[in-house]
Amino acid sequence: MSITASHISKTFGDFAALDKVSLHVPAGKLVALLGPSGSGKTTLLRIIAGLEMADEGSGHILFGNEDVSLLPPGKRGVGFVFQHYALFRHLSVAENIAFGLRIRKGPERPSKATITSRVQELLALVQLEHLGKRYPTQLSGGQRQRVALARALAVQPKVLLLDEPFGALDAKVRRDLRRWLRNFHDGIHITTLFVTHDQEEALEIADDVVILNSGRVEQVGSPQEVYDRPATPFVHKFLGNVNQILLPWEGIIQGTKVPVEENVAFVRPHDIELLRPETAQPGALATVLDLHAAGPIAKIAAKRTDGRGIIDIELPRAYFDQLNLREGDTILLRARLEPVCQTILVTKPPMT
Amino acid sequence: MKTKNKKSSETGFFATLFTVSNSGEPQARRDPTWMRILLSIIAFSFLFGFLFVPLIAVFSEALSNGWRVYCALFIQEDALAALRLSLLTAAIAVPANVLFGVAAAWAITKFDFKGKSILVTLIDLPFAISPVIAGLVFVLIFGRHGWLPEQELGNFLAPLAALSRKAADAGFFEDIFRALTSWLDEPRIIFGVPGIVLATIFVSFPFVARELVPLMQSQGRDEEYAAITLGANGWQTFWRVTLPNIKWGLFYGIILCNARAMGEFGAVSVVSGKIRSETNTLPLHVEILYNEYNSAAAFAVASLLAMLAIVTLGLKSFVEWKTTRT
Ligand SMILES: Nc1ncnc2c1ncn2[C@@H]1O[C@H](COP(=O)(O)OP(=O)(O)O)[C@@H](O)[C@H]1O
Numbered sequence: 001m002s003i004t005a006s007h008i009s010k011t012f013g014d015f016a017a018l019d020k021v022s023l024h025v026p027a028g029k030l031v032a033l034l035g036p037s038g039s040g041k042t043t044l045l046r047i048i049a050g051l052e053m054a055d056e057g058s059g060h061i062l063f064g065n066e067d068v069s070l071l072p073p074g075k076r077g078v079g080f081v082f083q084h085y086a087l088f089r090h091l092s093v094a095e096n097i098a099f100g101l102r103i104r105k106g107p108e109r110p111s112k113a114t115i116t117s118r119v120q121e122l123l124a125l126v127q128l129e130h131l132g133k134r135y136p137t138q139l140s141g142g143q144r145q146r147v148a149l150a151r152a153l154a155v156q157p158k159v160l161l162l163d164e165p166f167g168a169l170d171a172k173v174r175r176d177l178r179r180w181l182r183n184f185h186d187g188i189h190i191t192t193l194f195v196t197h198d199q200e201e202a203l204e205i206a207d208d209v210v211i212l213n214s215g216r217v218e219q220v221g222s223p224q225e226v227y228d229r230p231a232t233p234f235v236h237k238f239l240g241n242v243n244q245i246l247l248p249w250e251g252i253i254q255g256t257k258v259p260v261e262e263n264v265a266f267v268r269p270h271d272i273e274l275l276r277p278e279t280a281q282p283g284a285l286a287t288v289l290d291l292h293a294a295g296p297i298a299k300i301a302a303k304r305t306d307g308r309g310i311i312d313i314e315l316p317r318a319y320f321d322q323l324n325l326r327e328g329d330t331i332l333l334r335a336r337l338e339p340v341c342q343t344i345l346v347t348k349p350p351m352t
Numbered sequence: 353m354k355t356k357n358k359k360s361s362e363t364g365f366f367a368t369l370f371t372v373s374n375s376g377e378p379q380a381r382r383d384p385t386w387m388r389i390l391l392s393i394i395a396f397s398f399l400f401g402f403l404f405v406p407l408i409a410v411f412s413e414a415l416s417n418g419w420r421v422y423c424a425l426f427i428q429e430d431a432l433a434a435l436r437l438s439l440l441t442a443a444i445a446v447p448a449n450v451l452f453g454v455a456a457a458w459a460i461t462k463f464d465f466k467g468k469s470i471l472v473t474l475i476d477l478p479f480a481i482s483p484v485i486a487g488l489v490f491v492l493i494f495g496r497h498g499w500l501p502e503q504e505l506g507n508f509l510a511p512l513a514a515l516s517r518k519a520a521d522a523g524f525f526e527d528i529f530r531a532l533t534s535w536l537d538e539p540r541i542i543f544g545v546p547g548i549v550l551a552t553i554f555v556s557f558p559f560v561a562r563e564l565v566p567l568m569q570s571q572g573r574d575e576e577y578a579a580i581t582l583g584a585n586g587w588q589t590f591w592r593v594t595l596p597n598i599k600w601g602l603f604y605g606i607i608l609c610n611a612r613a614m615g616e617f618g619a620v621s622v623v624s625g626k627i628r629s630e631t632n633t634l635p636l637h638v639e640i641l642y643n644e645y646n647s648a649a650a651f652a653v654a655s656l657l658a659m660l661a662i663v664t665l666g667l668k669s670f671v672e673w674k675t676t677r678t
């Protein structure tokens with residue numbers, strides 16, 4: 001079942017945490033809501049779940065075609081997974097998972113045997129078959145988060161909402177778990193909105209990415225689209241490294257007509273071409289400051305000889321080795337012209 | 353630049369304080385032995401002088417005429433009545449304050465509302481105020497020249513009295529409603545049991561809330577939110593999630609609240625008329641006996657209160673042991 005949020009605003013006092021935010025999660029897809037800390041991700045997720053109310057008259061939340069804006073959280077059919085797990089600490093793993101079924105009343109409540117077998121099924125689904133009797137404090141962070149997921153799924157929610165589910169885990173476990181989540185999602189295809197501030201995580205596992213900044217949607221698109229064609233300077237800077245090139249950039253950037261009054265261009269380090277100065281091609285001269293050649297990508301920092309700042313360049317290792325560069329060498333730089341890689345964007349001066 | 357310098361000199365200071373010495377033990381842990389012994393001696397002699405000696409004195413004085421006499425003192429009607437009244441007071445005040453404390457702590461930690469900080473401050477009021485004043489407040493309200501003198505209260509309660517009389521006349525729980533009717537006809541608060549209960553509720557109401565607020569704050573609201581998204585209603589969330597999480601803190605608050613309710617002297621002394629067998633609680637009874645130079649009896653009753661204190665401390669350490677273990 002799809003999730004649609006339309007024109008959602010939320011103010012705390014006179015601070016606008018969300019400003020007419022709209023997003024759509026197609027049925028069965030995994031969408032990442034990506035943004036820096038404080039951008040309003042949790043607030044939006046909580047509004048979708050019904051744990052928080054959007055500003056009066058500001059917009060609607062639809063699940064499928066049904067407007068759920070006025071339903072209480074328990075009636076919306078959402079599974080919510082919290083950053084810090086929020087497992088019931090006084091209940092065992094199995095009891096945690098059974099909670100949502102046990103509290104049902106009357107005919108809606110499954111029999112004891114049904115609950116037990118359902119709990120076993122869910123434990124198997126999150127690969128924790130043998131840990132049903134443990135208590136949350138006896139589990140690792142990754143295991144706890146999988147229990148939280150199983151608990152959320154036990155009530156067969158229509159949509160799954162995950163608030164930085166791996167935020168409290170260390171890097172290695174995080175990477176393993178996000179692959180696991182992607183595979184898991186491919187298996188059950190539940191409409192999922194996944195909040196994260198980690199761009200790598202979002203780009204790696206999401207079908208679509210919604211980028212949020214200061215309570216506003218900056219861009220929506222597939223991971224490749226948002227990475228290759230950032231719609232705003234914010235997205236440019238937020239997704240990966242980027243050079244901010246100040247005027248005059250004649251020489252570095254060709255073939256683009258640049259309005260004179262605007263003076264910053266964004267080019268990713270791997271979109272900068274590096275040439276020997278003796279090649280008589282247009283470009284900007286720079287001096288090599290720093291070389292890092294550990295790993296498959298070589299990283300070079302070079303200072304423009306016209307004093308207009310430092311430019312980062314990334315090269316494949318093999319090409320770098322051929323160049324045989326030293327610190328202090330003079331090089332010629334220019335932005336590549338291939339249409340996809342050429343990510344030039346012109347804006348007003350950045351505020352610093 | 354200036355602040356940076358200061359910071360680095362600070363880290364330097366701490367660095368020297370905690371540098372690992374040649375023996376491999378941090379210097380901070382190598383306080384001179386004599387210092388540790390001296391501090392321990394001071395602490396223990398304080399405890400001994402101010403806690404153990406009085407406690408022993410109470411029991412030895414109480415038992416000075418032998419066990420037989422000691423036990424006989426409790427069969428006295430006055431002592432028994434005082435004990436009964438103290439238990440009754442605690443039996444009303446403690447549940448009332450549990451209800452209030454849990455509700456206040458829940459409201460403070462799980463909801464945002466206007467006037468929250470005022471509520472937090474008000475909870476501490478009984479700690480800040482002298483118990484004598486707490487008692488006087490009730491005299492001021494219900495006393496002869498107060499805001500709501502008892503006669504006027506009687507007028508207010510007249511419809512209730514009529515209702516209660518009807519119930520009694522109809523033979524419905526006749527004894528209870530007869531007693532209630534006669535009280536409603538001529539309500540007595542000051543110099544009566546209601547005043548004692550009110551004053552006790554007042555002085556003991558911070559304990560439960562004070563215990564729960566920090567605990568519930570540290571636990572956050574996520575578990576409740578999780579329960580709600582899973583379909584739990586407010587009641588289920590409270591009974592199945594909130595209460596189990598706070599049970600030891602609550603228990604701790606209850607035993608402290610009970611100790612205060614049973615032991616309160618000042619506030620109760622002001623509102624009680626100190627009528628023997630009627631409005632005398634255990635602490636008041638101790639004072640009366642003592643003023644009558646009946647010190648063996650006074651200490652015998654005091655030993656009861658001392659035992660209550662010991663039981664309270666025992667339960668308190670049990671709760672602490674229980675909560676640190678998990
Ligand atoms: N209950 C609240 N009261 C006041 N401000 C809040 C409240 N909840 C969130 N905010 C503010 O709203 C902004 C967005 O918060 P949040 O949605 O938690 O961001 P994110 O999850 O993206 O880090 C933050 O600046 C935060 O301080």
Ligand SMILES: [Mg+2]
Binds near residue numbers: 041042043164
């Ligand atoms: Mg957040």
